[in-house]
Amino acid sequence: xxxxxxxxxxxxxxxxxxxxxxxxxxxxxxxxxxxxxxxxxxxxxxxxxxxxxxxxxxxxxxxxxxxxxxxxxxxxxxxxxxxxxxxxxxxxxxxxxxxxxxxxxxxxxxxxxxxxxxxxxxxxxxxxxxxxxxxxxxxxxxxxxxxxxxxxxxxxxxxxxxxxxxxxxxxxxxxxxxxxxxxxxxxxxxxxxxxxxxxxxxxxxxxxxxxxxxxxxxxxxxxxxxxxxxxxxxxxxxxxxxxxxxxxxxx
Numbered sequence: 001x002x003x004x005x006x007x008x009x010x011x012x013x014x015x016x017x018x019x020x021x022x023x024x025x026x027x028x029x030x031x032x033x034x035x036x037x038x039x040x041x042x043x044x045x046x047x048x049x050x051x052x053x054x055x056x057x058x059x060x061x062x063x064x065x066x067x068x069x070x071x072x073x074x075x076x077x078x079x080x081x082x083x084x085x086x087x088x089x090x091x092x093x094x095x096x097x098x099x100x101x102x103x104x105x106x107x108x109x110x111x112x113x114x115x116x117x118x119x120x121x122x123x124x125x126x127x128x129x130x131x132x133x134x135x136x137x138x139x140x141x142x143x144x145x146x147x148x149x150x151x152x153x154x155x156x157x158x159x160x161x162x163x164x165x166x167x168x169x170x171x172x173x174x175x176x177x178x179x180x181x182x183x184x185x186x187x188x189x190x191x192x193x194x195x196x197x198x199x200x201x202x203x204x205x206x207x208x209x210x211x212x213x214x215x216x217x218x219x220x221x222x223x224x225x226x227x228x229x230x231x232x233x234x235x236x237x238x239x240x241x242x243x244x245x246x247x248x249x250x251x
Contacts, residue, residue, distance in 0.1 A: 017044035018089035018218065021127065023073075023118045025050060028174045029133055030094030032207035034058070038066060042215060045086060049073055049118055077109040079117050090214050091122035091162075093132040094207075104145060112149050116156040123160050129217055131165040131210050132157060136197065136239060138168060158235055165213055166237045171200040197239040209238070209246035216249065 020043045024030035037046045038061050046061075047068045048054075054062060054069035061067035072080045095118075097110045119130050138150035154166055238246070 015044070017042065019043060019045045019047065019086055020090045020092060021047045021049070021088045021118075021122045021125070022092045022094075023049040023114075024092075024094035024096065024133075026052070026055075027094050027096060028172055028203035029206050029210075030092075032174075032204045033092055033094060033210065036207060036211055042211075043090075047085065047088065049079070049121075051075065073114070077106075077114045079114070079121060082121075085125060088122050088125040088127040090129045090131065090218075091119060091127040092210060092214075093118060093130070096133065099146065107146070108149055111146075112153040112156070115153050119157050119160055123162055128162050129165070129214055130157060130160065130162045131214055132167065133206065133210075134166045134168050134237075136168045136170050138166070162234070163217060164235045165210070165217075166235070167206060167210060167243065168237055168239045169201055169206050169243060170197065170240055172203050172206070173200050174203040197241060199240050201240060201243055205247045206243055209243045212246040212249040213238070216246075 020037055022030060022033060022037070025034045025048045034046065034048065037043050038058070045066055045068060047070065049070055049072060051071065051073040053071060054067075058067055058069070062069055068086070070082055070085070072082050074080060093115050095110055095115050097107055099107050102110060115132060119127075119132065122130065132153075134154055135147055135150040137144070137147045138154050139147055140151035140155050142148040142151055157164060157166075
């Protein structure tokens with residue numbers, strides 16, 4: 001993986017720039033999120049929660065203090081205590097596994113429990129935006145186990161005192177660390193625009209949309225600070241049409 005030249009990024013940052021917390025940084029969407037965060041002059045620092053050690057390609061960012069890589073996730077999907085973690089402005093979650101890969105219990109631990117506990121951790125550090133990858137048909141009452149698990153995750157996140165973005169793409173396109181042949185086949189069949197919110201999108205497109213929406217929220221938040229915030233005002237769900245909209249914004 002080759003990252004863009006970032007030699008002039010640090011000079012454009014100051015102490016007022018926000019700090020981001022990211023979990024799922026080695027996945028399809030999370031990897032693109034991290035690349036964009038580090039190659040653009042918006043976030044002064046990115047904190048990653050991970051199970052494995054930092055890849056060598058990102059070491060220079062750790063040395064420059066643009067990136068803090070914390071290996072505080074246990075093999076069974078638990079967060080361990082972290083000392084000296086900075087205050088957080090925006091939380092991004094791109095966690096995701098499959099029932100085939102992890103079993104039903106493993107899927108619940110990662111896609112529901114770990115997502116909720118990491119979001120709670122972010123809020124404890126001051127995060128005012130929680131941007132979370134979910135699924136198109138997420139519902140805690142769904143007949144399908146995967147969608148029900150995602151819906152339970154959304155229900156848990158929705159109780160937290162922050163603005164919340166739930167991203168609900170259809171099939172995702174892009175290279176993954178593990179083989180998902182059925183997803184790849186479905187992605188080939190669902191690339192047509194006329195399919196609307198069923199259309200497949202690349203992980204990079206979703207990542208771009210997530211960052212654009214976060215920055216737009218940051219810009220408009222002061223104008224709404226005096227307004228009374230209701231739960232419905234704080235929670236937004238974005239399907240493919242909104243993913244396309246935000247991915248095309250200039251920010």
